[in-house]
Amino acid sequence: xxxxxxVETTRRGIEPAINLQTIASVSVRNAKLRxxxxxxxxxxxxGQQVKSVHRRAKYLIIQLERGILxxxxxxSGHLRVLKPAPAPEKHDHVDITFGNGVVLRYNDPRRxxxxxxxxxxxHPLLEKLxxxxxxxxxxxxxxxxxxxxxxxxxxxxxxDQQIVVGVGNIYAxxxxxxxxxxxxxxxxxxxxxxxxxxxVAIKETLAKAIEQGGTTLxxxxxxxxxxxxxxxxxxxxxxxxxxxxxxxxxxxxxxQAQRSTFYCPQCQR
DNA sequence: CAACCGCCCTGGGAGC
DNA sequence: TGCTCCCAGGGCGGTT
Numbered sequence: 001x002x003x004x005x006x007v008e009t010t011r012r013g014i015e016p017a018i019n020l021q022t023i024a025s026v027s028v029r030n031a032k033l034r035x036x037x038x039x040x041x042x043x044x045x046x047g048q049q050v051k052s053v054h055r056r057a058k059y060l061i062i063q064l065e066r067g068i069l070x071x072x073x074x075x076s077g078h079l080r081v082l083k084p085a086p087a088p089e090k091h092d093h094v095d096i097t098f099g100n101g102v103v104l105r106y107n108d109p110r111r112x113x114x115x116x117x118x119x120x121x122x123h124p125l126l127e128k129l130x131x132x133x134x135x136x137x138x139x140x141x142x143x144x145x146x147x148x149x150x151x152x153x154x155x156x157x158x159x160d161q162q163i164v165v166g167v168g169n170i171y172a173x174x175x176x177x178x179x180x181x182x183x184x185x186x187x188x189x190x191x192x193x194x195x196x197x198x199x200v201a202i203k204e205t206l207a208k209a210i211e212q213g214g215t216t217l218x219x220x221x222x223x224x225x226x227x228x229x230x231x232x233x234x235x236x237x238x239x240x241x242x243x244x245x246x247x248x249x250x251x252x253x254x255x256q257a258q259r260s261t262f263y264c265p266q267c268q269r
Numbered sequence: 270c271a272a273c274c275g276c277c278c279t280g281g282g283a284g285c
Numbered sequence: 286t287g288c289t290c291c292c293a294g295g296g297c298g299g300t301t
Contacts, residue, residue, distance in 0.1 A: 076279080152272070
């Protein structure tokens with residue numbers, strides 16, 4: 001499940017292979033992703049040089065000479081760097097081949113992701129995004145101010161991409177455990193002192209997950225095809241019925257906004 | 270406007 | 286073994 005650490009891991013994997021390279025060919029086998037892949041994608045991309053490979057929230061932004069290529073991995077997507085590329089398999093929807101022989105291959109069984117070319121450097125999807133959690137722009141003051149007018153539970157509040165980007169279900173659960181906050185607590189009823197802990201917890205959790213190459217549950221693979229290793233450090237996510245690492249009481253699961261939340265009722269208040 | 274809910278999709282696991 | 290059912294979930298878009 002690609003969240004910010006998985007997307008950042010992917011960015012670091014693909015950048016050295018494709019940066020400053022020129023696109024030689026593009027092959028789209030299945031255009032039906034979250035949004036249809038532009039039928040003229042090849043025409044738009046071939047001959048263009050990659051100027052940089054960035055990440056914003058969970059979007060990969062491949063800056064070209066003219067416009068940008070925006071890639072979202074959705075739920076089950078991954079990108080691989082192949083040289084040479086074996087024959088495409090099921091769910092290998094898009095290949096982008098570069099002048100150096102590298103093939104960037106987009107695979108996404110559930111097709112919740114996106115591959116979008118956009119003529120301008122800014123894209124409507126990027127406009128309303130909140131601050132990057134690992135930047136200084138994500139601060140206690142900013143988060144606390146926003147929280148005062150939110151009656152959502154704290155968990156859905158920190159998963160709102162307009163509040164802070166890149167915190168998906170797994171890391172929301174993990175960060176709330178680390179900050180010892182009950183996920184059901186209403187955002188505007190959490191004290192500033194606790195937001196201080198939460199901001200630190202989010203930053204530490206995400207940074208640690210990036211170090212470990214992301215979390216591999218079922219689908220995620222790094223660009224080189226390796227799994228991520230953060231799954232072994234999960235304290236709450238996917239551990240319903242198991243003992244809390246901290247107090248030994250049983251990890252509980254509930255539904256919030258149609259998502260599973262895992263938490264320790266003893267530690268998190 | 271904020272909050273909530275439905276929907277898109279497929280593979281994997283559980284249960285029978 | 287094989288079928289059916291349920292679940293995973295990011296984020297848009299529509300409704301309350």
